[in-house]
Amino acid sequence: MRKMLLAALGLFVAATTTAAPFAWQGGAKAAVSLGYDDGLDSQLDHVVPALNKRGLRASFYVPINGPTLPARQNEWKAAAAAGHELGNHSLFHSCSAKGPGREWVQPHRDLDRQMAAQVQEQVIAANTWLQSLDGRTRRTFTPPCLDMQAGGQDFAAALRPQFVAYRAAGPGLVTDTAQLDPYAMPVYFVEGMNGAQLIDIVEQAAAKGAVVSLLFHGVGAEHLSVTREAHDQLLDHLARNKARFWTDSFVNIMENARMQAGR
Structure with a gap:
C-alpha cells in the first residue's frame, strides 16, 4: 500500500510540475489567433486591409478551388508578404456528407467515398x-469541416510532420502547457456573433492567460458570416489593447506555445 501511495504521489507531482502558465510575447495576457477559412472575396476586400491598418496578423486557410483563385492570387501573395499566414485547407475542401447540414457536399468531394491516402496526397500537394x-515551409492545417477521416480511416495523424499545428477541435481555451495538444487545438466558430460576444471570448482568454482561436468565414458577405461592424469592433479592441493581446498568425503562436511546452 505504501508503494502504491508513493507511486500515486509521484504521478501527481509529475502532473502538477509539468503544467506551467504560458508567458506570451511582450508580456501579453493572451495569444489570439484570428483564422479565416475558404479564401473568400470579403477576406481580401475587407479583412486583410482592416488587419493591416491596425497592425494585426492572422491566418487565412485557402483551398485551391476557393472562389478567389486564380484571379486574385497576387493579392494572397501580398497578404503573405504583409505577415499573414496562408494556411492549408486542402486542395478541394472535401468534407463528410454525413449528418445534418451537409447536403451541400458534392458526391465527388465526400470524404466518406475517398481513401485516406488519397486525401493525404491532396493535403501535401496543397x-x-x-x-x-509565399515561399514558406512552416504552416498550420485546418481540416475542412474539422473532419479528419476518409473512408472511415484517420488521414490526419500521418500528416502531423508536415505541420506545426492543427485547428481541429471544438471551442475552448488552452490555459497552460500541460493542456497543449498541437494537433487538436480548439477553435471557436463565430458566425452570427456580434462585437460584444467576440470581445468577450478574447477577454475570457486574457483572464486565464490562454491561447484562443477564432474561426471566421465571410465578413459582411458570403456564408457563415459575421457583420463588418462586429468584426471591426473586435479588431479595434485588439488593436487598442496590444499590451494585453498578442494577435498573430496561428503558426507563429503555435511555434511559441510548443517551444514553451517543450513539444
Missing part, C-alpha cells in the same frame, strides 16, 4: 501550392 505563393 502545401506545395501554398509554398509557391
Whole structure:
C-alpha cells in the first residue's frame, strides 16, 4: 500500500510540475489567433486591409478551388508578404456528407467515398501550392469541416510532420502547457456573433492567460458570416489593447506555445 501511495504521489507531482502558465510575447495576457477559412472575396476586400491598418496578423486557410483563385492570387501573395499566414485547407475542401447540414457536399468531394491516402496526397500537394505563393515551409492545417477521416480511416495523424499545428477541435481555451495538444487545438466558430460576444471570448482568454482561436468565414458577405461592424469592433479592441493581446498568425503562436511546452 505504501508503494502504491508513493507511486500515486509521484504521478501527481509529475502532473502538477509539468503544467506551467504560458508567458506570451511582450508580456501579453493572451495569444489570439484570428483564422479565416475558404479564401473568400470579403477576406481580401475587407479583412486583410482592416488587419493591416491596425497592425494585426492572422491566418487565412485557402483551398485551391476557393472562389478567389486564380484571379486574385497576387493579392494572397501580398497578404503573405504583409505577415499573414496562408494556411492549408486542402486542395478541394472535401468534407463528410454525413449528418445534418451537409447536403451541400458534392458526391465527388465526400470524404466518406475517398481513401485516406488519397486525401493525404491532396493535403501535401496543397502545401506545395501554398509554398509557391509565399515561399514558406512552416504552416498550420485546418481540416475542412474539422473532419479528419476518409473512408472511415484517420488521414490526419500521418500528416502531423508536415505541420506545426492543427485547428481541429471544438471551442475552448488552452490555459497552460500541460493542456497543449498541437494537433487538436480548439477553435471557436463565430458566425452570427456580434462585437460584444467576440470581445468577450478574447477577454475570457486574457483572464486565464490562454491561447484562443477564432474561426471566421465571410465578413459582411458570403456564408457563415459575421457583420463588418462586429468584426471591426473586435479588431479595434485588439488593436487598442496590444499590451494585453498578442494577435498573430496561428503558426507563429503555435511555434511559441510548443517551444514553451517543450513539444
